[in-house]
Amino acid sequence: MTTLEEVRRRAEADARTYGYYLHPDAAFLNDLVEGLKRNEERYGYPSCPCRLATGNFDIDRDIICPCDYRDPDVSEYGCCYCALYMRKDLYEGKTPINPIPERRPPEKQARAYGVTTAAPAPMPVQKVSEKPGQQPAGVKKKLWYCKQCGYVIYREDPPYVCPICKAKREMFAQIEIAAQG
Amino acid sequence: MTTLEEVRRRAEADARTYGYYLHPDAAFLNDLVEGLKRNEERYGYPSCPCRLATGNFDIDRDIICPCDYRDPDVSEYGCCYCALYMRKDLYEGKTPINPIPERRPPEKQARAYGVTTAAPAPMPVQKVSEKPGQQPAGVKKKLWYCKQCGYVIYREDPPYVCPICKAKREMFAQIEIAAQG
Amino acid sequence: MTTLEEVRRRAEADARTYGYYLHPDAAFLNDLVEGLKRNEERYGYPSCPCRLATGNFDIDRDIICPCDYRDPDVSEYGCCYCALYMRKDLYEGKTPINPIPERRPPEKQARAYGVTTAAPAPMPVQKVSEKPGQQPAGVKKKLWYCKQCGYVIYREDPPYVCPICKAKREMFAQIEIAAQG
Numbered sequence: 133m134t135t136l137e138e139v140r141r142r143a144e145a146d147a148r149t150y151g152y153y154l155h156p157d158a159a160f161l162n163d164l165v166e167g168l169k170r171n172e173e174r175y176g177y178p179s180c181p182c183r184l185a186t187g188n189f190d191i192d193r194d195i196i197c198p199c200d201y202r203d204p205d206v207s208e209y210g211c212c213y214c215a216l217y218m219r220k221d222l223y224e225g226k227t228p229i230n231p232i233p234e235r236r237p238p239e240k241q242a243r244a245y246g247v248t249t250a251a252p253a254p255m256p257v258q259k260v261s262e263k264p265g266q267q268p269a270g271v272k273k274k275l276w277y278c279k280q281c282g283y284v285i286y287r288e289d290p291p292y293v294c295p296i297c298k299a300k301r302e303m304f305a306q307i308e309i310a311a312q313g
Numbered sequence: 314m315t316t317l318e319e320v321r322r323r324a325e326a327d328a329r330t331y332g333y334y335l336h337p338d339a340a341f342l343n344d345l346v347e348g349l350k351r352n353e354e355r356y357g358y359p360s361c362p363c364r365l366a367t368g369n370f371d372i373d374r375d376i377i378c379p380c381d382y383r384d385p386d387v388s389e390y391g392c393c394y395c396a397l398y399m400r401k402d403l404y405e406g407k408t409p410i411n412p413i414p415e416r417r418p419p420e421k422q423a424r425a426y427g428v429t430t431a432a433p434a435p436m437p438v439q440k441v442s443e444k445p446g447q448q449p450a451g452v453k454k455k456l457w458y459c460k461q462c463g464y465v466i467y468r469e470d471p472p473y474v475c476p477i478c479k480a481k482r483e484m485f486a487q488i489e490i491a492a493q494g
Numbered sequence: 495m496t497t498l499e500e501v502r503r504r505a506e507a508d509a510r511t512y513g514y515y516l517h518p519d520a521a522f523l524n525d526l527v528e529g530l531k532r533n534e535e536r537y538g539y540p541s542c543p544c545r546l547a548t549g550n551f552d553i554d555r556d557i558i559c560p561c562d563y564r565d566p567d568v569s570e571y572g573c574c575y576c577a578l579y580m581r582k583d584l585y586e587g588k589t590p591i592n593p594i595p596e597r598r599p600p601e602k603q604a605r606a607y608g609v610t611t612a613a614p615a616p617m618p619v620q621k622v623s624e625k626p627g628q629q630p631a632g633v634k635k636k637l638w639y640c641k642q643c644g645y646v647i648y649r650e651d652p653p654y655v656c657p658i659c660k661a662k663r664e665m666f667a668q669i670e671i672a673a674q675g
Contacts, residue, residue: 141569146660148513148581151329177642177665189641196642198659207322219329273639275646275669277454279370280358280377281476282468284456286669287644295643295658296476297379298327303358307456307467332510388503400510458635460551461539461558462657463649465637477657478560479508484539488637488648 139169139178143216146198152206153223155215164216168197182214183236184244190271191244193288194236201235204292235292275307320350320359324397327379333387334404336396345397349378363395364417365425371452372425374469375417382416385473416473456488501531501540505578508560514568515585517577526578530559544576545598548606552633555650556602563597566654597654637669 143165147154155161167181179185180195194200202212209232211218221227234241276290277283281297290304324346328335336342348362360366361376375381383393390413392399402408415422457471458464462478471485505527509516517523529543541547542557556562564574571594573580583589596603638652639645643659652666 142660145512145565145569145655149330149511149657149660150326151332151513193642196661203326207326273644276644277467280374281379282454282457282466282472284465284467284646285644286639286646291644293326295330298323298330299377330511331507332513384507388507458648461555463635463638463647463653465646465648474507476511479504479511480558 134169134172136165136169139172140165142178143168143197147217150203150206150217151220152217153220155218155229156223156225161216164214180214181216186244190288194240199236200292203295205232205235207293276304277307279303279305315350315353317346317350320353321346323359324349324378328398331384331387331398332401333398334401336399336410337404337406342397345395361395362397367425371469375421381473384476386413386416388474457485458488460484460486496531496534498527498531501534502527504540505530505559509579512565512568512579513582514579515582517580517591518585518587523578526576542576543578546606552650553606557598562654565657567594567597569655638666639669641665641667 143154146152155164164181168178171181171185172178175185175187175189175192177189177192178197179192180197180199183195183199185192185195197214198217199212202217205212206217206219209230210222210227211229211232213232213234215229218229219227222229271288273286273288276285276287278285278294278297278299280299280303281294283294283296284307285291285304290301292301293299294303324335327333336345345362349359352362352366353359356366356368356370356373358370358373359378360373361378361380364376364380366373366376378395379398380393383398386393387398387400390411391403391408392410392413394413394415396410399410400408403410452469454467454469457466457468459466459475459478459480461480461484462475464475464477465488466472466485471482473482474480475484505516508514517526526543530540533543533547534540537547537549537551537554539551539554540559541554542559542561545557545561547554547557559576560579561574564579567574568579568581571592572584572589573591573594575594575596577591580591581589584591633650635648635650638647638649640647640652640656640659640661642661642665643656645656645658646669647653647666652663654663655661656665
């Protein structure tokens, strides 16, 4: 089983790679790390402690920490949605830590909330009616590459920011290979 | 449209990932960021502010910032060709920032200058005569992998340095898969 | 030929990307860098200066520096097996640098020691008898992807930690593509 210390070390290691800092308040940080651990035990993966997961991996993939939205959020606002990861100027108190808007696209939120969650919901959530044919089974992975640096990724959709060269999502294109994974 | 602030944040984020610093002189840095923004507006991608681009993506790919030459240049000389990205010792003034030689291979320069550029040239450039058969259409992307760490990349040629494990270009080999992208 | 300075710069560049530090003792660090250079001359690749290599690339791949075990070791113990790479708290002397256990799996050690090494052994080593059929030729590369972030890798087995999102090895799955490389 993953210990609290392991979850914390993973976040610290990830912060180091990207030059980020973890929230400076020890108690606040501890709550987030405990939330990650709780989600990892509940779902099998450390989904965002500030968002509602469904327990369906493919539906939740974009909100597994570090979520798909962290890098554009740190770049634009200085910290991620949870304020777990942040830039140095926010960590040092030179820039205030403000609430930031939810970047997760409405269609992904709708897809997630349309899936019945058996696990206890961490926060109240409005159920969105599910259209027939919009099944989570529809998640289809593809091979993408960054046209700028060549980085290859196998996902439903490309990242917001290339982790290698920071190119924007629009710089990603599909590689046409017959793949099944 | 990409704002000046977005271009600057992208460079900052990229510097953080690699442990680099941006040029310490605010006015000099601003000129570079404005050059990147101008190129992004002109060509659709932020090609190097210190080099002549053609407007043909495949021909210019290696000089889109961060260019293919940044990592070996920072490693060998302490900063990139433009002095946008640099090591801490240069940023802090402990090591002087000197002009560095152009690492872009002559054959790539020739291929680029052989392409007529419709956009205004940012600097005088000697036109190289184009041999028939040496068309830019000849750019052929392949799947490469780093034999050391396994990093996979889809480009015309492998990077100078593996961004994951820093292995040299010679450590890259082709993956033989029928691909079209 | 790779110079001592190039080997050192490669280690420094790699430390920067991951937010690590090199060993603070200049003489100790120099010994490690010289060991890397010696191995690179002897084998053609900079295998770990603290481990016995075989000279067979596929068998040694996991112990080429930075080895497969560095990231989980820095995360768990604060530094790698050699103490070449370490966290800031160990670099600054706030946490002692202790010997750490060998994470290389016994089956990989056995596979390596079963291969006759023609090169001079850097340390005494117990020879393990080689079972027929357990040939190093059996190394088979596959395409793996990180189910969390989509990172694609072409190796015999997945990494311990995803270098992009820090997900654990269990988060990697195979991409089923007919590949030969």
